[in-house]
Amino acid sequence: MELDRRNFVKLAAMAAATAAANRTTTASAAVPNLAPDPTPDPALSGVSWDKAPCRFCGTGCHLQVGVKDGRVVAVAGDPEADVNRGLLCVKGYHVGLALYGQDRLTQPLLKQNGRQVPISWDRALDIIADRIQADPKGFAFYGSGQWTIAEGYAAQKFMKGGLANNHIDPNARLCMASAVTGFLAAYGVDEPAGCYDDLDACDVLINWGNNPAEMHPVLFSRVIDRRSRGEDIQIIDISTRRTRSTAHAQHYLEFKPQTDLAVANGILHQLIANDSWDKAFVEKHCAFKADSDPPALHGKSISFDEFKQGVAEYTPERVEEISGVPARDIRMLGELFGRRDIRITSLWCMGMNQHTRGTAINTLVHAAHLLSGHFGKPGDAPTSLTGQPSACGTAREVGTLSHLLPGGRLVEKAEHRKQAEEIWNLPEGRIHDKKGYHTLKMFEQWCKPAADGGDISTVWVQVTNPGQTLPNRHKLFDPGVADPDKFLIVSDVYPTATTRDADLVLPSAMWVEKNGMFGNSERRTQQWFKQVDPPGDSRDDVWQTIAVARRLHDRGFEGMKDKDGGFLFRVEKEGGGEVPIWDWKHFRDVNVDKYLFDEYRAFSRLKHKDLAPYDEYVKARGLRWPVVQQQDGSWRETRFRFAGFDDPYVAKGKDFDFYHSPTNDGRAQIWFRPYEPPPESPDAEYPLWLCTGRVLEHWHTGTMTMRVSPLRRAMPNAYVEMHRDDARALSIADGEIVRIESRRGTIELPVWIEGRGAPPRGSIFVPFFDESRLINDLTLDAHDPFSKQPDYKKCAARVSRIGESSNA
Amino acid sequence: MPEPGTPFSGRLVALLAAAVAAVALIGLVTGTSPSTYRAKRAPSRERPNAGLVPPARSHAELERRPWGDGPADSSWNESREVAARAEVREEPDEKTAALAMAQRAARRAFDGAPPVIPHPVRAGGAAECLACHAEGFALAGLRASPVPHAGYASCTQCHVSSSASFTLLEGNAAADVETSWRGQPSANGGIVAYPGAPPAVSHSTWMRERCESCHGPEGRAKLQTPHPDRRSCLQCHPATGGRAGASSR
Amino acid sequence: MPVLGLVIVLDDDDDSTQRRVSGALASAPDLxxxxxxxxxxxxxxxxxxxxxxxxxxxxxxxxxxxxxxDVVYADFQDLLTRSPRAAAREDV
Structure with a gap:
């Protein structure tokens, strides 16, 4: 018996050794082991977990949020999420800490004699209702790509359906607007056709003025981690400054600011010169466009020969002359796009969008992909990324822009207004037929005295921080603050550069303190449930909007009633009877998010952005629209739009169909758009290019991340990146605090030479997260003619030593 | 190796086959971390991304930029001043496991959070980090932990420096945030099923699949394994938290 | 009497290395x-x-x-006495 046991043990030992020896994984490709958990983890005992998308960028990573005793105590990447597969970035791992800064706003504050003093919610609602009733047309709502879908939808309905006032615009105007106009001009419908799956399949990744290593770290590592698994991926960085993303790129193409248009035209030129454009794809699925006179979003149709003539100028040598990118690199790009055996994905974000020619460069990058046929196959995609978690879901899809109604509808189209009035059960003609003010115009009109035609008297800001992010702040923010007749209402979670100047501050719940839904960069709609209580008397933004609507309703304001006399936000209990959701005590008696989302769904079909019922999102780690119900009742998401093999709205047998084509013939538009110089360039007086942007550690204006210890310690304040030779020429030492000036403002910052990024000679870079140093005092408010998005990436500036004359 | 079954009856063969399959599965699932094979191979062949590690710098340059392009720079532990500034300094002998855990916790916001880096970092290339952290080392009071998770190339995506390496504006030098955050602490030791049983792993093994990162010779003294030659840790120490966050949804 | 399952990692995966190592170990009575x-x-x-x-x-x-x-399997059925090392492990 002993012998048997021993043989048994030896056999088991050999089996284990043989199994281990036969493992085929290599060192670099080790896959994390996910053995089932037999016993509870003692480190995490008492912690309950639930899903939520990250609060920060547009990537839309899913987290598991660990809650113990009513507080968030841990965060983990969600291994079941397609987007991030268990990985996060440093901001995501620390997002839970953002709830617990000691200076959370916990009660409404009213400015009286220059001081903000606590008041009751009841009083706050009365003040807002008073302002609106005194001047309903002069009331504006400034929202956010961080609004949850329900928050944006409620604000949209409140303004356009309730007040018959279209002055509602989100901060996405400063962020995504040019991507939207780019998609509309090329495909007739907004948002990317591809998705993150392209990142797993591409052979070449081109970053256009984009630094995903810091801004979309999880997407960037999704590509470069493929290299660790032995895959060969070429990364091309087309940029005006070396960044952390450059460190991973094989090719760095440095262009002079604004000349990305010449680079893109250079690709188009090469495709034609080499006769390597995809004739079959173009002849079947594309048409050509150019700017019309006067300029319009959809321009005019042109012939292929006219297109050819347009790009003929952009020979590699000519592009080198304009952009500074060597002709051989333009040829290299042209050859890559001309190849049929590789897959090319382009990614861009603020570099192309915050651009006075933002729409133009967006359409040109689409043109490069369409003309070369690098479109619609996994790995072949022109994809814009969003900076905010729901820029797509709330700003673009809910349509909280001043010219839109939900689901891609236009306020200036009678048919679209009628559809919205029907879904909202409003009397015909309720919705105003002129578009409202876009962001820059809204604040311009707010800053202008009423006597001079400044017809915006009150702005309500939710979930954003225009006091820090508006360009040219001294022009677009400060005068409104100084004018005693103008009123600023701000809903936020911490004191910010905007709340400090607000007349009325409303404390809000954030992230997992409320129910919510976001829509990320790849058309993925994500849902989460409230997991902890908001602090003090802070309340959900969606409740704030509905409570104001109810206050107006109770005062007899007709707009807050539907055509049957019911409240605009009427919620019925199961089995009948209205739930008074405007009363905070009853707000959570029902899931208001679910109610609003299921109403909003009805809008999503027109542009084939079909959404599933709310409960489907509860079960999923997000679903990418169009989400279409199958024969068996299940819901299927769509990864590749317009592509016959995946998109249910492409007729059987077709390989592609651009079914919202601007020319109504199923064709996408290949644009020619010439390079044009920027509105302000460096000169003798202001000899440097100033570029602004973000850093890995901080999310946008830092109101959340500056309250997270590891992030703040790593990146405590702003700085100016400068080239060593420029510093030497001005006798400036690394670390010295210098003065930076533009025609619009001045700021003092320490110099960081060869720091996080490295700008070339003649240019400087300043991050905008630091509320103690507002770089937007210096930036330019010139904007794209179609998208109305301003350019934060280039203006003229100078640097001088402190204590010396600034003209030295 | 005898043919399976030769010394046994047919019935036992069936039993054995199941047992072997189970053991093979355990071997497959928990098996040795493949990266442990590397240490024993010739360094010249195994040094990851050897060609990408920055070359040595001139003395003039070293003086101007002691950290060069990152800790791979040959001068990095020669300058006491730099070491002090970087907070990479000799740590007091950890008298107890609790102290070791406390020191460990100081670099983490909660159990499972990516630790901060106690020295300046510069560019984003993984080669610079892996020059020290691929295999790790412990030398003269300095310690570089081997990376516990293979296959990730963007180190600075999750790990940031514990202090800034550029000029701080007034008030920022000592500034920290005021917060009421209380992260979930790490557990002190795992469950021991019976006296003499190998203790269970007391933490999630998600992103921590290379045990020697903390428990190997480069780990904190009180966290080190007493048997570093045994490499299949999970074979004896049951993993209790395969990952954090098994939610109902 | 402990029984251990080992994986011997070879310098190279060519036949000659395999033959050389197998040859050197084939006659060992404990393997x-x-x-x-x-x-x-x-x-x-x-x-x-x-x-x-x-x-x-x-x-x-x-x-x-x-x-x-690498040790991938161990059976210590015969060694039930606790070693000082095992004791040291527990206060970690």
């Missing part, structure tokens, strides 16, 4: 060799004590052609 997979050779080691097993593993690491040895 049973399995089927090599690429540069990994599974082996069962029988030893009289844990200490002897450790020493034997160290000696295997010195065999020409061997890059490393």
């Amino acid at each position: 049973e060799l399995g089927e090599a997979a690429a540069h990994r050779l599974p082996v069962v080691l029988e030893s009289s004590s844990a200490r002897m097993a450790e020493e034997r593993i160290d000696s295997l690491r010195c065999v020409p052609g061997v890059a490393g040895v």
Whole structure:
């Protein structure tokens, strides 16, 4: 018996050794082991977990949020999420800490004699209702790509359906607007056709003025981690400054600011010169466009020969002359796009969008992909990324822009207004037929005295921080603050550069303190449930909007009633009877998010952005629209739009169909758009290019991340990146605090030479997260003619030593 | 190796086959971390991304930029001043496991959070980090932990420096945030099923699949394994938290 | 008498290295060799004590052609007495 046991043990030992020896994984490709958990983890005992998308960028990573005793105590990447597969970035791992800064706003504050003093919610609602009733047309709502879908939808309905006032615009105007106009001009419908799956399949990744290593770290590592698994991926960085993303790129193409248009035209030129454009794809699925006179979003149709003539100028040598990118690199790009055996994905974000020619460069990058046929196959995609978690879901899809109604509808189209009035059960003609003010115009009109035609008297800001992010702040923010007749209402979670100047501050719940839904960069709609209580008397933004609507309703304001006399936000209990959701005590008696989302769904079909019922999102780690119900009742998401093999709205047998084509013939538009110089360039007086942007550690204006210890310690304040030779020429030492000036403002910052990024000679870079140093005092408010998005990436500036004359 | 079954009856063969399959599965699932094979191979062949590690710098340059392009720079532990500034300094002998855990916790916001880096970092290339952290080392009071998770190339995506390496504006030098955050602490030791049983792993093994990162010779003294030659840790120490966050949804 | 399952990692995965190492170990009475997979050779080691097993593993690491040895299975059924090391482990 002993012998048997021993043989048994030896056999088991050999089996284990043989199994281990036969493992085929290599060192670099080790896959994390996910053995089932037999016993509870003692480190995490008492912690309950639930899903939520990250609060920060547009990537839309899913987290598991660990809650113990009513507080968030841990965060983990969600291994079941397609987007991030268990990985996060440093901001995501620390997002839970953002709830617990000691200076959370916990009660409404009213400015009286220059001081903000606590008041009751009841009083706050009365003040807002008073302002609106005194001047309903002069009331504006400034929202956010961080609004949850329900928050944006409620604000949209409140303004356009309730007040018959279209002055509602989100901060996405400063962020995504040019991507939207780019998609509309090329495909007739907004948002990317591809998705993150392209990142797993591409052979070449081109970053256009984009630094995903810091801004979309999880997407960037999704590509470069493929290299660790032995895959060969070429990364091309087309940029005006070396960044952390450059460190991973094989090719760095440095262009002079604004000349990305010449680079893109250079690709188009090469495709034609080499006769390597995809004739079959173009002849079947594309048409050509150019700017019309006067300029319009959809321009005019042109012939292929006219297109050819347009790009003929952009020979590699000519592009080198304009952009500074060597002709051989333009040829290299042209050859890559001309190849049929590789897959090319382009990614861009603020570099192309915050651009006075933002729409133009967006359409040109689409043109490069369409003309070369690098479109619609996994790995072949022109994809814009969003900076905010729901820029797509709330700003673009809910349509909280001043010219839109939900689901891609236009306020200036009678048919679209009628559809919205029907879904909202409003009397015909309720919705105003002129578009409202876009962001820059809204604040311009707010800053202008009423006597001079400044017809915006009150702005309500939710979930954003225009006091820090508006360009040219001294022009677009400060005068409104100084004018005693103008009123600023701000809903936020911490004191910010905007709340400090607000007349009325409303404390809000954030992230997992409320129910919510976001829509990320790849058309993925994500849902989460409230997991902890908001602090003090802070309340959900969606409740704030509905409570104001109810206050107006109770005062007899007709707009807050539907055509049957019911409240605009009427919620019925199961089995009948209205739930008074405007009363905070009853707000959570029902899931208001679910109610609003299921109403909003009805809008999503027109542009084939079909959404599933709310409960489907509860079960999923997000679903990418169009989400279409199958024969068996299940819901299927769509990864590749317009592509016959995946998109249910492409007729059987077709390989592609651009079914919202601007020319109504199923064709996408290949644009020619010439390079044009920027509105302000460096000169003798202001000899440097100033570029602004973000850093890995901080999310946008830092109101959340500056309250997270590891992030703040790593990146405590702003700085100016400068080239060593420029510093030497001005006798400036690394670390010295210098003065930076533009025609619009001045700021003092320490110099960081060869720091996080490295700008070339003649240019400087300043991050905008630091509320103690507002770089937007210096930036330019010139904007794209179609998208109305301003350019934060280039203006003229100078640097001088402190204590010396600034003209030295 | 005898043919399976030769010394046994047919019935036992069936039993054995199941047992072997189970053991093979355990071997497959928990098996040795493949990266442990590397240490024993010739360094010249195994040094990851050897060609990408920055070359040595001139003395003039070293003086101007002691950290060069990152800790791979040959001068990095020669300058006491730099070491002090970087907070990479000799740590007091950890008298107890609790102290070791406390020191460990100081670099983490909660159990499972990516630790901060106690020295300046510069560019984003993984080669610079892996020059020290691929295999790790412990030398003269300095310690570089081997990376516990293979296959990730963007180190600075999750790990940031514990202090800034550029000029701080007034008030920022000592500034920290005021917060009421209380992260979930790490557990002190795992469950021991019976006296003499190998203790269970007391933490999630998600992103921590290379045990020697903390428990190997480069780990904190009180966290080190007493048997570093045994490499299949999970074979004896049951993993209790395969990952954090098994939610109902 | 501990029984251990080992994986011997070879310097190279060519046949000659495999033959060389197998040849050197074939006659050892305490070893049973399995089927090599690429540069990994599974082996069962029988030893009289844990200490002897450790020493034997160290000696295997010195065999020409061997890059490393990993223990992937161990049976200590016969050694139920607690070693001081095992005690030390518990206060961690």
